[in-house]
Amino acid sequence: MPQHTDAPTALKVALLGGGTVGSQTARILTEDADILRDRVGADLELTGIAVRDTGATRDWQADPALYTTDAEALVDGADVVIELMGGIEPARTLILRALAAGTSVVTGNKALLAQHGEELYAAAAATGAQLSFEAAVAGAIPILRPLRDSLAGDRVTRVMGIANGTTNYILDKMDSEGAGFDEALAEAQRLGYAEADPTADVEGHDAAAKAAILATLAFGAPYTLDQVAVSGITAITAEDNEAAADAGYVIKLLAIAERARAADGAEGAVLRVHPTLLPREHPLASVRGAFNAVFVEAENAGELMFYGPGAGGAPTASAVMGDVVSIAQRIVRGGPARLRTPVAELPALDPAEAVTSGLVVLRVADEPGVLRRVAGVFEEQGVSIETLRQVQSERDDAPGASLRLITHRARQRDLDATVEALAALDAVHEVASVLRVEGN
Numbered sequence: 089m090p091q092h093t094d095a096p097t098a099l100k101v102a103l104l105g106g107g108t109v110g111s112q113t114a115r116i117l118t119e120d121a122d123i124l125r126d127r128v129g130a131d132l133e134l135t136g137i138a139v140r141d142t143g144a145t146r147d148w149q150a151d152p153a154l155y156t157t158d159a160e161a162l163v164d165g166a167d168v169v170i171e172l173m174g175g176i177e178p179a180r181t182l183i184l185r186a187l188a189a190g191t192s193v194v195t196g197n198k199a200l201l202a203q204h205g206e207e208l209y210a211a212a213a214a215t216g217a218q219l220s221f222e223a224a225v226a227g228a229i230p231i232l233r234p235l236r237d238s239l240a241g242d243r244v245t246r247v248m249g250i251a252n253g254t255t256n257y258i259l260d261k262m263d264s265e266g267a268g269f270d271e272a273l274a275e276a277q278r279l280g281y282a283e284a285d286p287t288a289d290v291e292g293h294d295a296a297a298k299a300a301i302l303a304t305l306a307f308g309a310p311y312t313l314d315q316v317a318v319s320g321i322t323a324i325t326a327e328d329n330e331a332a333a334d335a336g337y338v339i340k341l342l343a344i345a346e347r348a349r350a351a352d353g354a355e356g357a358v359l360r361v362h363p364t365l366l367p368r369e370h371p372l373a374s375v376r377g378a379f380n381a382v383f384v385e386a387e388n389a390g391e392l393m394f395y396g397p398g399a400g401g402a403p404t405a406s407a408v409m410g411d412v413v414s415i416a417q418r419i420v421r422g423g424p425a426r427l428r429t430p431v432a433e434l435p436a437l438d439p440a441e442a443v444t445s446g447l448v449v450l451r452v453a454d455e456p457g458v459l460r461r462v463a464g465v466f467e468e469q470g471v472s473i474e475t476l477r478q479v480q481s482e483r484d485d486a487p488g489a490s491l492r493l494i495t496h497r498a499r500q501r502d503l504d505a506t507v508e509a510l511a512a513l514d515a516v517h518e519v520a521s522v523l524r525v526e527g528n
């Protein structure tokens with residue numbers, strides 16, 4: 089490997105965080121030191137691991153002398169910083185401290201990137217330091233690099249993925265084994281898939297952060313978490329699963345970023361995360377457990393799918409180490425940091441401009457004329473019905489019937505208006521669910 093004349097023979101690597109992913113990253117840096125030296129052309133020397141509790145038991149135990157609570161001192165002495173603490177602070181301040189000193193940073197912190205990405209990218213650009221974050225989206229799956237580099241000569245139109253391992257694990261356990269929600273979540277936590285606060289997973293915020301990051305790479309503008317419409321999986325009921333299965337679908341939590349046109353013709357990007365009905369034969373429908381998959385549509389490439397482990401210590405540490413090696417190689421060989429190539433900015437559109445089919449489950453009075461009145465509301469709002477199924481209630485406390493309607497594609501705001509008008513009908517006791525359908 090060609091190296092510049094004053095190439096370093098060792099690089100100091102500071103690790104911030106020694107939890108699920110940090111422990112596995114420390115393990116790879118230690119156990120695979122020889123392989124890494126060959127690939128980089130210099131030693132990667134782990135100088136310390138910043139944690140809160142230096143005496144805690146860890147998934148993989150490094151040399152006890154490496155654990156410290158002084159993260160700032162670690163950052164200041166480093167050639168490369170790896171941030172795997174999670175959360176906004178102190179992670180943000182520590183990363184900014186490193187970047188300001190020209191030190192490159194690798195992070196898996198999607199929550200931070202989706203809220204403060206612009207500030208961090210600007211700080212990196214100001215000193216020429218690198219900020220890499222392949223681990224932040226879809227764990228081990230190489231997806232950010234392909235979007236940024238391999239597809240740089242194409243025009244991405246849509247990115248749609250199962251981007252949260254915890255929720256896919258929970259939905260899969262519920263669908264295939266009839267497991268309870270709490271039981272499945274506890275198992276996902278035990279296996280190291282969930283965030284420190286798993287609300288971020290089950291309420292869809294983790295997937296939303298990933299949607300913003302995916303869109304930033306795919307469309308070139310710095311999208312943020314607040315531009316993503318989010319709903320999680322906590323409201324999914326057994327009847328939703330039954331209605332979906334009955335119609336040939338499976339429910340998955342999808343993160344979607346797509347080029348779209350608003351009703352007034354304006355072009356932009358719509359970003360959304362929600363439980364979605366997918367036809368059972370759709371490639372994303374067969375993604376099981378904590379696996380993730382990202383489906384990319386580009387004008388010339390057509391349809392691409394990236395699949396692999398989306399969460400967990402070792403898989404995520406693999407993505408972290410890919411970024412570390414790439415940065416270290418650049419330091420050793422010399423050469424400029426990679427600049428972000430600006431592309432034409434695509435503004436975020438109101439997510440109500442999204443055009444999709446929907447499943448609407450209504451509890452209705454079982455009496456003549458109900459179907460006509462329900463269908464009339466759909467007609468008034470310009471939303472057409474593709475299929476309709478009536479199921480008699482077996483509950484004494486909720487007599488009547490359920491109507492399960494799947495619509496043709498319609499604008500989200502028209503579907504919302506339809507649901508509002510349906511809820512106001514006397515014959516409709518309850519709008520039990522409204523779920524989006526993709527891939528049909």
Ligand SMILES: NC(=O)C1=CN([C@@H]2O[C@H](COP(=O)(O)OP(=O)(O)OC[C@H]3O[C@@H](n4cnc5c(N)ncnc54)[C@H](OP(=O)(O)O)[C@@H]3O)[C@@H](O)[C@H]2O)C=CC1
Pocket residue numbers: 104105106107108109110138139140141142144157159171172173174175177178196197198199223224225227280281282283284398399400401404
């Ligand atoms: N787990 C996964 O599958 C994936 C995680 N990620 C991301 O990677 C990051 C790390 O996740 P994960 O390893 O699961 O998280 P953990 O909660 O397991 O680990 C966090 C680590 O950071 C340390 N830490 C937290 N706050 C501080 C602080 N204020 N000062 C010093 N140390 C601190 C903790 O110390 P201590 O151990 O002493 O408490 C712990 O070692 C997050 O940003 C997460 O979103 C990304 C992809 C997948």
Ligand SMILES: N[C@@H](CC=O)C(=O)O
Pocket residue numbers: 224225226227251252253254255281282283289294398399400
């Ligand atoms: N909690 C996240 C971890 C990986 O990003 C998930 O479940 O996907």
Ligand code: NA
Pocket residue numbers: 222223224225226227228229230231232407
């Ligand atoms: Na990844």
